[in-house]
Amino acid sequence: MKIVVCVKHVPDAQGDRRFTDDHTVDREGVDGLLSELDEYAVEEALTIAEARSASGEDSTVTVLCMGPEGATDAVRKALQMGADAGVHVCDDALAGSDALATSKVLAAALRTLEFDLVLTGMASTDGLMSVVPAMLAQRLGLPQVTLAGKVELDGTTVRIERDGDSATEVIEAPLPALVSVTDQINDPRYPSFKGIMAAKKKPVNTLSLADLGLSPDDVGLSAAWSVVEAVAARPPRQAGQRITDEGDGGTRLVEFLAGAKIV
């Protein structure tokens, strides 16, 4: 079983996240890390690969990442968790790429790899659009099986459970397939010290656009299908209104809620 996990390097959500002058995400001023939602995809891939390997089937996990030079940190974290190899698509022309361009690049990179299963997170923690998995499946002509809360495989099919508000859907697709997983699916492992040391010896293949046969005109900010015109910081939240209970606290709370037309 050959599994490829698509991962993204994102600004630390705990940090002071900003936009740059061209209204793209500032990736320089804030510490970056492997998107936490992608950790679930990596964990699921490792769990599947370990189970298959234990039953005698040769299994590998490759992580695929598109991003600037620093994005190799995300690849390394996945390798430290236990993935076998990394592919990093890195090219200055990629800066500002939208979801369509990202899916085009990832699809081109995936065509250079062998895989039975492509795993992704449910969204990135910075863009949060949650559309790249679907676009990627479309471009590669793969069944798209998204938002899995549980993944089961036999040799030729993948079956997932997708938990909705009122029902749990069970969806099956033939392999190869693309599956995105939610943050409910597992409990991602921490890299062990041994894993950190081992990761240094694992191969990371860095690819440029030219390596993938793509033109710089197809990607980046200038090729984006939509343009961010302006970015304004949200005004700071107003201090709440404090009601001190002087015997009439309940009444005044109801008055407040009624005034806001909540009750």
Place this chain on the structure above:
Amino acid sequence: MTTSVSVESSFELSRDHEDFRRVVRDFAAEHVAPHSAAWDAAARFPVELVPRMGELGLFGLIVPEEYGGSGGDFTSLCVAIEELGRVDQSVGITLSAGVGLGITPLLTYGTAEQKARWLPDLVAGRALAAFGLTEPEAGSDAGATRTRAVLDEASREWVIDGAKAFITNSGTSITSVITITAVTGRRPDDSPELSTILVPAGSAGLVVDPPYRKLGWHASDTHGLTFAGCRVPEANLLGQRGAGLRQFLATLDDGRIAISALALGLARACLEACVEYAGSRVAFGRPIGANQSIAFAIADLAVAVDSARLLTYRAAALKDRLRAGDGSVDRAQVAAAAARAKLHTSTTAMDAARLATQVHGGSGFIEEYPVARYYRDAKILEIGEGTSEIQRLVIARGLGLPVD
């Protein structure tokens, strides 16, 4: 002869160490910090945390891969102790003692059979080992050890009688073995022959006394031990008969660096708490950190913490060079660096805790903020693994001073 460590100032933490620091920090934030106040209040040893720490590889950092370890360096262990100690000193000492006092003597002096029997579970965090050196009447003065082990020639067993005090990890539900020092005879000059013996938990004649009521480290496991005709097989001798003194002295050097890392974690936590509180707590219409008396005291603390960090990791780096067989480093240098690091960092930790509680005012005296716990946990750092006075003695002797 003067033992110089001053020229050894070139070292840095590698990328791997910093990556690992981030992992331990995340682990501590998720699995330790949310529970620390409750464990402390209930004086409960979080035994369920130990296997999780094992999964992370914390107990096997300096253990070769054949026993399930990762063959890493001592600096990595210090990074882990510092980061755990930053949120919970009890958990930090559990790791420090588990590795430095539990695993290291077995690893260093154990036979192949002893290692194969005990190490895999200890490394995985399925078990903990303890080191019984201190006695009610003998601390750093190990020559005064009273616990006796007599070899019963008929049954080929050691028969142990005596008592040990303040033994960390000795009474947990997963404690598997306790290494003790005991007098096994007399030397030709009539001085006591000290040896080290492995006593499996649950041995007949081994009584684990009730846990102490401690000032701090409430969530760490500490007991006195009583041996009354306790019998263990002759093969449980660890290392050579009569080598006990030398063996435990080497153990203590490592322990001092580890305690320095633990103290560094506490000092950092106090510094961070000071900065946050002084910047947000308003009195007389402005943050209290606007007062120079507070801001400058915190600035001084930042410098002390920095110097503590440098001393700690210098000692760890020297230790690693010694471990790696670097001929330009000898044990005396490591011992001197360890003593300096431990003395300064534990003093800094106590100063930091005192300042942090003072900055917090009345809130620092109640258990609403963690600084009250830091204050209680800090004191032992100036005492355990050799008091500050013992460290000064080691340092002064290293300088060649004729000190008693």
